[in-house]
Amino acid sequence: MATRRIGIIMNGVTGRMGTNQHLIRSIVAIREQGGINVPGEDTIWPDPILVGRDEKKVRALAQAHGIERWSTNLSACLANPDDVIYFDAQTTTRRADALRAAIAAGKHIYCEKPIATDVATARELAQLADSAGIKHGVVQDKLFLPGLLKLKRVIDSGFFGRILSIRGEFGYWVFEGDWQSAQRPSWNYRKEDGGGIIVDMLCHWQYVLDNLFGRVTAVSCLGATHIPERIDEQGKSYECTADDAAYATFQLENGIIAHFNSSWTVRVYRDELLTLQIDGTHGSAISGLRECKVQSRVNTPRAIWNPDVPNSIRFQDNWMDVPDNETFTNGFKAQWELFLKHVVYDTPFRWDLYEGAKGVQLAELGLQSWAERRWLDVPELTLTKES
Numbered sequence: 001m002a003t004r005r006i007g008i009i010m011n012g013v014t015g016r017m018g019t020n021q022h023l024i025r026s027i028v029a030i031r032e033q034g035g036i037n038v039p040g041e042d043t044i045w046p047d048p049i050l051v052g053r054d055e056k057k058v059r060a061l062a063q064a065h066g067i068e069r070w071s072t073n074l075s076a077c078l079a080n081p082d083d084v085i086y087f088d089a090q091t092t093t094r095r096a097d098a099l100r101a102a103i104a105a106g107k108h109i110y111c112e113k114p115i116a117t118d119v120a121t122a123r124e125l126a127q128l129a130d131s132a133g134i135k136h137g138v139v140q141d142k143l144f145l146p147g148l149l150k151l152k153r154v155i156d157s158g159f160f161g162r163i164l165s166i167r168g169e170f171g172y173w174v175f176e177g178d179w180q181s182a183q184r185p186s187w188n189y190r191k192e193d194g195g196g197i198i199v200d201m202l203c204h205w206q207y208v209l210d211n212l213f214g215r216v217t218a219v220s221c222l223g224a225t226h227i228p229e230r231i232d233e234q235g236k237s238y239e240c241t242a243d244d245a246a247y248a249t250f251q252l253e254n255g256i257i258a259h260f261n262s263s264w265t266v267r268v269y270r271d272e273l274l275t276l277q278i279d280g281t282h283g284s285a286i287s288g289l290r291e292c293k294v295q296s297r298v299n300t301p302r303a304i305w306n307p308d309v310p311n312s313i314r315f316q317d318n319w320m321d322v323p324d325n326e327t328f329t330n331g332f333k334a335q336w337e338l339f340l341k342h343v344v345y346d347t348p349f350r351w352d353l354y355e356g357a358k359g360v361q362l363a364e365l366g367l368q369s370w371a372e373r374r375w376l377d378v379p380e381l382t383l384t385k386e387s
């Protein structure tokens with residue numbers, strides 16, 4: 001079989017996500033494995049051109065990873081018909097304009113989430129992409145986490161009986177930047193720059209809930225800016241104008257109740273940075289980035305409240321690991337491979353810009369719920385998809 005080259009314009013790859021997840025762990029990893037081998041078809045060979053503002057930085061990044069092409073001129077890249085995909089991992093507020101230009105140039109689109117900071121723009125982008133007849137996709141990486149893939153297996157087996165509730169704990173302490181540098185870029189803490197944990201994380205919870213459990217029909221969200229001032233990359237203090245924690249409850253179409261705490265101001269006393277507890281009538285599960293443990297009704301210890309004596313039950317001992325039973329690949333890479341196959345061989349890919357718009361909708365409603373201090377229904381996003 002021959003090799004099928006596919007040119008990809010990669011913008012925002014000098015950033016945290018762009019470099020680590022999309023360039024190194026996805027595209028470079030795919031090239032190191034010899035491309036994407038599609039049974040009975042040609043092997044897909046990704047040929048990226050890296051785009052960035054800073055020539056020195058983008059050249060050094062390309063050279064460090066054996067990439068032959070780089071540029072500081074996005075318009076020129078978009079004008080090249082040999083590169084058929086535009087990928088965007090820029091900061092969120094820059095995405096919409098770049099996507100509009102790429103759609104107008106006839107490129108297929110793949111991008112980070114959130115696709116925009118408001119649902120009107122998100123919907124407009126999805127509709128523009130559809131009208132242009134191009135293929136489009138948005139990163140929904142949590143679905144590809146080994147822990148969540150194992151959880152999906154548990155759900156599909158019918159283990160839970162009737163699922164009652166989901167408790168999600170996400171977060172870790174992000175240093176303020178004074179005595180230790182922050183682990184996240186400072187724009188995350190400025191609303192005017194597209195920051196805020198509600199905008200960032202509710203779109204993740206939307207697709208996790210929607211794909212694994214059911215459609216979200218209502219939301220109540222309380223945000224907070226616990227740390228009012230931080231130190232930026234230049235060592236300057238700045239005011240935090242965006243939320244750094246969100247306490248959100250969701251109702252699902254099938255009666256399931258989900259509550260997610262998302263925080264950059266929490267110290268971790270959990271097995272993983274994200275844990276989901278699912279309780280059902282016949283069993284429960286704890287799932288995270290890599291692990292998934294279950295407890296069935298017959299393994300459920302009889303808990304009795306008595307603070308007068310030491311605990312007689314080691315509750316963690318009554319859970320069993322769900323085995324891997326397969327080799328998991330990096331979630332970002334797994335989704336890239338599916339998207340590239342979708343573009344080249346028209347295989348199915350359901351995480352398109354419409355799905356991305358649903359995440360933006362939930363985030364927007366979460367912010368509104370916080371501002372108005374009330375529950376809000378989540379209407380089905382009316383999308384006038386062209387057939």
Ligand SMILES: NC(=O)c1ccc[n+]([C@@H]2O[C@H](COP(=O)([O-])OP(=O)(O)OC[C@H]3O[C@@H](n4cnc5c(N)ncnc54)[C@H](O)[C@@H]3O)[C@@H](O)[C@H]2O)c1
Pocket residue numbers: 011012013014015016017018052053089090091092094112113114139141185200
């Ligand atoms: N899928 C996930 O789990 C996940 C996790 C974190 C962030 N993200 C998303 O990824 C995106 C990038 O986040 P990040 O943490 O990598 O941010 P980052 O600040 O590290 O990177 C941002 C990128 O945008 C570029 N950029 C910023 N301003 C620019 C300008 N004026 N002109 C040209 N380029 C500019 C930067 O050079 C850099 O390449 C965000 O939309 C964020 O929401 C997704």
